[in-house]
Amino acid sequence: MDVSRDTDILICGAGAAGLTLAVDLARRGVSFRLIDRLEEPFAGSRGKGIQPRTLEMFEDLGIVDRLAAAGGFYPPQRVHRDDGTHEDVQDITIAAPTVEEPYRSPLLVPQYRTEAILRERLAEWGHCPEYGTRLAAFADDGERVTAHVVGEGGEGVIRCRYLVGADGGRSFVRHAMQVGFPGKTLRMRAMVADIVLDGLDRGAWHRFNEGDMQRQMGFCPLPHSDLFQLQAPLPFEGDVDLSAGGIQAFVDARLPGGAIRVREVRWASAYAMNARLADRYRVGRVFLVGDAAHIHPPTGGQGLNTSVQDACNLGWKLASVLAGAPAALLDTYEEERRPIAAGMLGLATGLLEKARQGDMRRGREVHQLDLGYRGSSLSLDVPGRRHRFVAGDRMPDALLRGAGGQERRLFDLLAGPHWTLLVGDGGPAVAPRAGVRQWRIGPAGALRGLDLEAGECLLVRPDGYVGAVLSLEERGRLEGYLAGVMGG
Ligand SMILES: Cc1cc2nc3c(=O)[nH]c(=O)nc-3n(C[C@H](O)[C@H](O)[C@H](O)COP(=O)(O)OP(=O)(O)OC[C@H]3O[C@@H](n4cnc5c(N)ncnc54)[C@H](O)[C@@H]3O)c2cc1C
Incomplete structure (x- = not known):
């Protein structure tokens, strides 16, 4: 090299x-x-x-x-009580995909x-x-x-x-x-360790001593491996023994009776939260x-x-x-x-x-699906004009149909390093240019199925956010916008 x-x-x-x-x-x-x-x-x-x-x-x-x-959905949390009983709760929302949001968990x-x-x-x-x-x-x-x-x-x-x-x-x-x-140091330290253990089944994320910051610990089974991720708060100061023996002693102090046997530590760290x-x-x-x-x-x-x-x-x-x-x-x-x-x-x-x-x-x-860049200097729409899509928002997926009748996912059209210009029932909005894919949407267009008004132009950024919402009459502004983000 x-x-x-x-x-x-x-x-x-x-x-x-x-x-x-x-x-x-x-x-x-x-x-x-x-x-x-x-x-x-x-x-x-x-x-x-x-x-x-x-x-x-x-x-x-x-x-x-x-x-x-390589992964999987989060398993339910199994909250173990001191009396040996437990309760399973699914505290991470597992929701079915929709057309607009293909990933919801x-x-x-x-x-x-x-x-x-x-x-x-x-x-x-x-x-x-x-x-x-x-x-x-x-x-x-x-x-x-x-x-x-x-x-x-x-x-x-x-x-x-x-x-x-x-x-x-x-x-x-x-x-x-x-x-x-x-910012601040949260005066809290935690252990995170990837361990092989005996004594817990892999169908749940096991939590012990919930609500007790001195004794809390969780064991999350890592998919397609023999590992559990152990997470537990630590005293803010003092040495921590991250060897298999040290972690065994740590676990035994929080769960007497030796129900969990730590067989191997593949990786471990103690970190302060900030x-x-x-x-x-x-x-x-x-x-x-x-x-x-x-x-x-x-x-x-x-x-x-x-x-x-x-x-x-x-x-x-x-x-x-x-x-x-x-x-x-x-x-x-x-x-x-x-x-x-x-x-x-x-x-x-x-x-x-x-x-x-x-x-x-x-x-x-x-889930970070509702985050976006409304108000950014790169988000261009006409104030007061109401549209289904708003500049700065994440562009939702949609099921479209090609003029030949085939189904098309909008995300498949957006995927890649280019900009995408969707033009409702008309167009073209701008002269063809490198790095911009332009689609006419509507009965006479190459694609159907997106709820765009006639003459509405929707410019989607390479990272999947709506950059501009304008109309065909505002071609000049669209050209100006593209010059600002692409040059030329
Ligand atoms: C216990 C725990 C649980 C977490 N759980 C989650 C979670 O569920 N979801 C989530 O989103 N995040 C989680 N995080 C946070 C996540 O791990 C980090 O946010 C993420 O690793 C940040 O990635 P990064 O690439 O910015 O930095 P890092 O992963 O820290 O990578 C930085 C790299 O820079 C290299 N480097 C440093 N200095 C130099 C140098 N001078 N020259 C060359 N190379 C250098 C380092 O070697 C390192 O490889 C968790 C973190 C912890 C500790």
Whole structure:
């Protein structure tokens, strides 16, 4: 490996955020490098809940079926009482898909499997993360970023147009950018461990001592493996023994009688919970995505999902600017994603408080389907005009029919790196241009079935949000919008 090979985009960190960004850039044919200081991929299960909106993003990236095969729905929670009895509750909503929302329940997939599937997809585009390569320093001269890396092949310098810090909660990139990370330490520590055990059946997520923060613990069976993920609060201070013997003693202290035998520990960690949000997501040519930009407690399963969606928001913008779009487009990344993370911080800490009281219910608020970018400078519609679709909202799926009579899913038409322009009963709205697929919808169009008014134009962004809702008479505004996001 040539340590010093230059590139357009250097991604620092091959976790969920960095890998997602890499897959998106790879399918767009953008030149990038993806480095990680680890010698080999991360092996833990920690972020195991994939929310419906992320499943839609993963469908777009071509991996949702592989993820579904690698995972499963959440099992019921089995709440064990001190007297040896138990009650099963399904506190995570498992809802049937609808046409508009093909994924309505979170999937349980250990993070090591999600990341492996992302790497597999990346390999299909001819790329792989460069492990054992650490970003040690960088400087942004306004034209380029010069990054100093230390790797197997020695030290090297990578010159790139943009650097993306996807390097996790303790982000080196964020520190080096001197970006503040205000928030609070929640004065709570927890253990998370992937263990092989005897004594529990795999049909339920077992919870013991609910509502007692000193003794609470949960064992979640990880699909298609012999592992359980153990999660339990820890005293805020003091050493923790994460060996099999240490975890056995920890479990025995909370569940006397030796009902659970810990046979093996594959991965374990003790972590302090924080809720923090970076003051800025961008300084010059350097960006932050994922945990580097926001950290919150694991309650509600939001961290990995928010990280993946940061990457999906930034990927197409970086690619567009490299292809000639105005650089101001990149400012919309922070404008759109930082408020989402701020909301997430409140949600996850609120759920943590409920969990402390033994209430683990989570509903639609964690699915991320209702999040969007109304009010963003990229959301263009005419104030006061009423439409079924609103600029900034997630575009729902729809069942359409081709002019030849075949069924078509709207999401199949949206999938890929392009923009999609849907024009009600008329058109074309704009002259054909690279990167925009235009469909006429209506009796004389190529597709039927979407509830669009005659002359209504719906522009859907590459990340699946409605960018503009205009009419055919407003072609000029549509052309102007496209010039702002694509150049030309
Ligand atoms: C117990 C637990 C449960 C969780 N449950 C959920 C859940 O159910 N759902 C959910 O959405 N999220 C969950 N999360 C959160 C989720 O794991 C994180 O949000 C997610 O891993 C963030 O991904 P990331 O890519 O931003 O960062 P990371 O996964 O932390 O990846 C950062 C990468 O950067 C690399 N790196 C760091 N510094 C450098 C450097 N200088 N040079 C090169 N590489 C570097 C690291 O080696 C690492 O591989 C959970 C977390 C925990 C701890």
